[in-house]
Structure formats: structure tokens, C-alpha cells
Amino acid sequence: MPSPETSFVIVSYVSEATPDLERWLIYHLSLGVEKVIVYQPPRLFRQPSDMAVFENAGRVLRRPSQIDVGAPLKSAIVSAMSEQDFSDDTLMVALNVGEYLSIGAGFRPVAREVAELSAPFAAWALPLLKPQDASILEAGEQGDMEFRTIFRAGAFRGHNGERPVVALNEQDCLWLNGAGRKIDPDRAFWRPAEEVPDDALGLVIKFSEDVDPLLFDEDSRGALTLAYADRQIAQGVSEDQLRALGRAGTARANVPNPPCASHDRPETPKATQPPESVGADAQYCPEWYREIGPGGTVPGFFRRLDHHSLVFIRRPSDTLVITFDNLSAVNDLSPQRGPWAYKVLRQEGCAHLGVLAHRKDWFREPNLIAALVEMRDQGVFKAYTNVILSGTSMGGFAALAFSSLCPGARVLSFSPQSTLDEEIVPWETRFGMGRMRNWRLPFSDAAFEIEGAEQVIVVSDPYFKLDQWHVDRLTTPNVIKLKAWFSGHFSPVFLHRADLLKPVMTKMIRGTLTEDAFYQLYRDRRKLPWYKRSLEETLVQKGHKELASRVGPAFRRAKTATK
Structure with missing residues (x-):
């Protein structure tokens, strides 16, 4: 049985420089990984190393790849098992660069999390969560998913790149799945319908530029992992810091824990369990309900439809803000769930109509459309000076x-789609669940629906082509296009991490969000590690590797200058 002091090693293969390498290394070292062994093609191994500071600190071992068994990662792990002397x-x-271990309900040392499993194991198969696997994970099937496997070096003789093979003692070779439960290794990978909980105890999250937005919501497990990694890299990468990183007595800054792991989750959702006492009642009562409920001071209502909900909080204000959920909120079953942007709108004192989504349908639902049209016909929106x-x-x-529905309204839209009607945007290859909805319903093409608005402000990354093609369809004179360079599809998450989202929302509410005001705020983007990585990736993709190599030093100089 591994102990909390057990050595933990990652093996990888790096064939070219990647902007994510530094963050990926620091993230895993901070979690107690003792060493990362990186295999490279001989031509790259002979060049100056991008990992020199890690090598000097004794945390990375670079090796030339001498074995070719058809797949780079397989070649690397086979080489390590044959060349290195592991206990x-x-x-x-x-792991490949960009694949992040996520184990347990926080960011404790990996070996300690493993040591607390209920059963000793020889191998632990972790699902590799990628964009195209999201629907598989939700459906609870893993037959077609890839895996990465944590294993004891002394239990196996070989590896196929995904899992260890040739157990030294078949009878003593216990396998666990992502939930930490015992499984039959012969069924673990090629038999369908193995259960994979939404929040598996252990999984590997693969981050890439085309990752599904679900993983990057600020409260999701993927986003918390990314935020933790950013905090680690922001605290420095000196040789002395790297020597101590992740080892006893060298704790660094943390981020809030991700949602509870599946083994801690009650069998039924909290929302269906009655509170045991008056004190517990507050735990199950969302903040918005305290405003409009029997004990509240603000009129309003909650209306549940088939696949959506409406929360209307009629705070005394001449401004009404209508917000709509994004993909990441769809699977949120917590009792405390609230409408998007609830907190900032409460602070600003605005009336708030929140439209909550309970499936990924782009609000293509006749009952919802009828409810919003009914509110328009009843004069709800006309009652406010500003919408x-x-x-x-x-x-x-x-x-x-x-x-x-609200002629003369103003709109603030982040990284939007204009429509998912395949006849209009045949080039859109994302959001399969959305594209299959009924796009013959009203309010299906934003390019035509915005004509009556007073002002339409769209925030997006001009270098993210799919998003930009949607924005290019918005051609009416009332459209203002604000560029959130290098934020990818996640402009609001980008702004949030730079502490800019709230000021942008506040200025929009107060009518002071102009192009000059936005770009003055946006200058602080240079402090954000995400901006640095995105800029490097864009330059590399465009063939400007020399320019990309200058971004890191410039980024550090900018940070030093602001201290």
C-alpha cells in the first residue's frame, strides 16, 4: 500500500516547445510529484533546454528517446521503465503536456490522496476528460474514453501508453476505476457502460484551445484546476523555489476546493433532502430566494418550466438586467444555484430577471419563448427605463x-454564437447538442434580432476564428465590438481572473462602458499568466517562434514594473 511519503513520478514525451509546459510542470510538482522524466527526440534533446531551471533544481530529468514503439507517450514510458531504477x-x-491530474476534493499532495484510498492497488485507471468526451461522462459510459493510469512500478513489466501491462503477480494485481472502486482490468478499457461519476474521485483533465466551455466555468473542476496552476506559477519559478516545491513544509497559496468528490456525495441530491433543523434551512435556501421569499423584502417570483427556470427579483430600480445561463451551469443541481451575474447585480441594486437553463439547448424551447413573450405583452419590460x-x-x-423583445435595450454579450442553424453557419463544428435543436423557432438568428436595440456590445477574441465568424455576422450600426485579445472562447473567465469582469459589468449597468473605458481596464491583462500563454500559443501557431520566445521575459519585466 502506498504511503503519503511514496515517491511519485510522471513520464512524458515532448517533441517541441509548448507555452503550456512551464505551467504543467509547476502544477504537478506543487502537488508533490517528485520528478518529471521528459523524453525528447534526439534533435530537440541536443538543443538548449526550455526546462533548464527545473533540471538544475533536480525536478526534471530530460532523456533522448531511443525507443520507437509507434506512439510517443508509449515510447517514453517504456524507455523509463527499462532505463530507470525505481523502487x-x-x-x-x-501524461502528455496539457493533461492535468485531478484527484480528490482539493489540491493536497497526490501521494497522500492515493494513500487514503480505501484499498491498496497496483493500478488506478483515470478517465481522460477531453471536449468530445463530455457527453460520455454525463451519460455514465466510458467504453470509448481514453485513460491514464497511476501504477506501482514494481507491479508491472511493460506499458502500452495508456495502461501498464504484464503484471508480475496477477493474483495480487488490484485495479481501481476513477471512482476508486475495484474493477476487472480485462473490462476496464474495452467494455462499455462502466460507470463514471460526474465528479470522479480521480481523473485527468486535458486542456486545449478547443476545450468545451463546460470545463472553464469559474466554479467547475477544470477551471479550479487551471486557477490553482496559475497561482502556483505566479509565485515564482526560481531554482530554490523549485527544489522545495510540493515537499513537506513548503505549502504555497491554494484556491477553493472543487466540488465534492463522488465518494463524499450523498446518494440523493441535496435539493431533495429536507433540512433537519431550522439552522440547516438557511443552508438549503439560495440567496435570491431570501430576497423574494416569505421572509424577504423584495417582490418577485420563481417559475419552473420544462427545461428552464425564471427568477425575477423586482428590486426598486429603473434598471432591469436580464441574464442567461451558459453551458457550465446546466448540470448545477445545488440548492444555492442562482442566476448568472446575481451577485454583481444585487450589489448594484438592479432588478434582475435570470433565465436558468437545465439542458444544453440554446434556449430553443417553445415554453420558454412563450413565457418571455408573455412578459413582454404584459408590459414587464416597458416598466423599466433601462433594460x-x-x-x-x-x-x-x-x-x-x-x-x-425589449426595443431600445442594451446588450452585453461575451463570446456569443449568432445562431447554430447549420444552414446559416455550416462552418460551426462545436456544440453538437445545440446544433441539433429546433432552429425554426422564433428568436433563432441574433444577426436579425438586434436591429431594435439601442446598443450591442460584444466582447470576444478576434484571433479565435469560430467566435469571430459569429461576431462578423453582427453588422448593424448599433454593434460595438470589443477585442479581448488572446482570451479564446472564454472572455468572461479571462476578465474575471484579471479582476476586470465586475468593473466591465458595472460600467455597462451605469451606461459608462465605452471602447476607451474597456481598453483602459484591459491593459491589466499583461499581469495574467493566461494572457502570456495565449499570446505565445498564437505566435507559435503563426510561425513566429522567435517572437514567442520573447514573451516570457517581457511578461516578467511587466510584472516587476508594477510591483
């Missing part, structure tokens, strides 16, 4: 598309 209890895993619609991605589409 039998050493824990190992083969603002806002949302991001799927919610950004809705903010644009439903703006025609």
Missing part, C-alpha cells in the same frame, strides 16, 4: 437573440 512502491503515470441583456457563449447568444 517497487514508486507511483508512476504517463440590459447579458450572457456568455450560449447565454451570450440568448442576450442577443431575445433583445428584440
Whole structure:
């Protein structure tokens, strides 16, 4: 059985320089990984190393790849198992750069998390969560998913790149799945319908520029992992810091824990369990309900539809803000769930109509459309001097598309789609669940619905082509296009991490969000590690590797200058 002091080693293969390498290394070293063994093609191994500071600190070992068994990661792990002398209890895993271990309910040392499993194991198969696997994970099937496997070095003789093979003692070779439960290794990978909980105890999250927005919501497990990594890299990468990183007595700054792991989760959702006492009642009562409920001071209502909900908080104000959920909120079953942007709108004292989504349908639902049209016909929207619609991605589409219900309204839309009608945007290859919805319903093409709005402000990354093609369809004179350079599809998350989202929302509410005001705020983007990585990746993709190599030093100089 591994102990909390067991050595943990990652093996990887790096064939070219990548902007994510430094963050990926620091993230895993901070979690107690003792060493990362990196295999490279001989031509790259002979060049100056991008990992020199890690090598000097004794935390990275670079090796030339001499074995070619058809797949780079397989070649690397086979080489490591044949060349290196590991103790039998050493824990190992083969990962590509960009694949992040996520184990347990926080960011404690990996070996300690493993040591607390209820059963000793020889191998622990962790699902590799990628964009195309999101629907598989939700459906609870893993037959077609890839895996990465943590295993004891002394238990196996070989590896196929995904899992260890040739157990030294078949009878003593216990396998666990992502939930930490015992499984039959013969069924673990090629038999369908193995259960994979939404929040598996252990999984590997693969981050890339085309990752599904679900993983990057600020409260999701993927986003918390990324935020933790950013905090680690922000604290420095000197040789002395790297020597101590992740080892006893060298704790660094943390971030809030991700949602509870599956083994800690009650069998039924909290929302269905009655509170045991009056004190517990507050735990299950969302903040917005305290405002409009029997004990509240603000009129309003909650209305549950088939696949959506409406929360209307009639705070005394001449400004109404209508917000729409994005993809990441769809699977949130917590009792405390609230409308998008609830906190900032409460602080500003605005009336708030929140449209909550319970499936990924881009608000293509006749009952919802009828409910919003009914509110228009009843004069609800006309009662306010200022009406603002806002949302991001799927919610950004809705903010644009439903703006025609409120002529003269203003819109703030982050990284939106203009439509998912395949006849209009045949080039859109994302969001399969959205594209299959009924795009013959009203309010289906934002490009035509925004004509009556007073002002439409769209925030997006001009270098993210798919998003930009949608933005290019918005051609009416009332459209202001603000460029969130190098934020990818996640402009509001980018702004949030730079502490800019709240000021942007506040200026929009107060009517002071102009191009000059936005770009003055946006100058602080240079402090954000995400901006640095995105800039490097863009330059590399465009063939400007020399320019990309200058970004890191410039970034550090900028940070030093602001201290």
C-alpha cells in the first residue's frame, strides 16, 4: 500500500516547445510529484533546454528517446521503465503536456490522496476528460474514453501508453476505476457502460484551445484546476523555489476546493433532502430566494418550466438586467444555484430577471419563448427605463437573440454564437447538442434580432476564428465590438481572473462602458499568466517562434514594473 511519503513520478514525451509546459510542470510538482522524466527526440534533446531551471533544481530529468514503439507517450514510458531504477512502491503515470491530474476534493499532495484510498492497488485507471468526451461522462459510459493510469512500478513489466501491462503477480494485481472502486482490468478499457461519476474521485483533465466551455466555468473542476496552476506559477519559478516545491513544509497559496468528490456525495441530491433543523434551512435556501421569499423584502417570483427556470427579483430600480445561463451551469443541481451575474447585480441594486437553463439547448424551447413573450405583452419590460441583456457563449447568444423583445435595450454579450442553424453557419463544428435543436423557432438568428436595440456590445477574441465568424455576422450600426485579445472562447473567465469582469459589468449597468473605458481596464491583462500563454500559443501557431520566445521575459519585466 502506498504511503503519503511514496515517491511519485510522471513520464512524458515532448517533441517541441509548448507555452503550456512551464505551467504543467509547476502544477504537478506543487502537488508533490517528485520528478518529471521528459523524453525528447534526439534533435530537440541536443538543443538548449526550455526546462533548464527545473533540471538544475533536480525536478526534471530530460532523456533522448531511443525507443520507437509507434506512439510517443508509449515510447517514453517504456524507455523509463527499462532505463530507470525505481523502487517497487514508486507511483508512476504517463501524461502528455496539457493533461492535468485531478484527484480528490482539493489540491493536497497526490501521494497522500492515493494513500487514503480505501484499498491498496497496483493500478488506478483515470478517465481522460477531453471536449468530445463530455457527453460520455454525463451519460455514465466510458467504453470509448481514453485513460491514464497511476501504477506501482514494481507491479508491472511493460506499458502500452495508456495502461501498464504484464503484471508480475496477477493474483495480487488490484485495479481501481476513477471512482476508486475495484474493477476487472480485462473490462476496464474495452467494455462499455462502466460507470463514471460526474465528479470522479480521480481523473485527468486535458486542456486545449478547443476545450468545451463546460470545463472553464469559474466554479467547475477544470477551471479550479487551471486557477490553482496559475497561482502556483505566479509565485515564482526560481531554482530554490523549485527544489522545495510540493515537499513537506513548503505549502504555497491554494484556491477553493472543487466540488465534492463522488465518494463524499450523498446518494440523493441535496435539493431533495429536507433540512433537519431550522439552522440547516438557511443552508438549503439560495440567496435570491431570501430576497423574494416569505421572509424577504423584495417582490418577485420563481417559475419552473420544462427545461428552464425564471427568477425575477423586482428590486426598486429603473434598471432591469436580464441574464442567461451558459453551458457550465446546466448540470448545477445545488440548492444555492442562482442566476448568472446575481451577485454583481444585487450589489448594484438592479432588478434582475435570470433565465436558468437545465439542458444544453440554446434556449430553443417553445415554453420558454412563450413565457418571455408573455412578459413582454404584459408590459414587464416597458416598466423599466433601462433594460440590459447579458450572457456568455450560449447565454451570450440568448442576450442577443431575445433583445428584440425589449426595443431600445442594451446588450452585453461575451463570446456569443449568432445562431447554430447549420444552414446559416455550416462552418460551426462545436456544440453538437445545440446544433441539433429546433432552429425554426422564433428568436433563432441574433444577426436579425438586434436591429431594435439601442446598443450591442460584444466582447470576444478576434484571433479565435469560430467566435469571430459569429461576431462578423453582427453588422448593424448599433454593434460595438470589443477585442479581448488572446482570451479564446472564454472572455468572461479571462476578465474575471484579471479582476476586470465586475468593473466591465458595472460600467455597462451605469451606461459608462465605452471602447476607451474597456481598453483602459484591459491593459491589466499583461499581469495574467493566461494572457502570456495565449499570446505565445498564437505566435507559435503563426510561425513566429522567435517572437514567442520573447514573451516570457517581457511578461516578467511587466510584472516587476508594477510591483
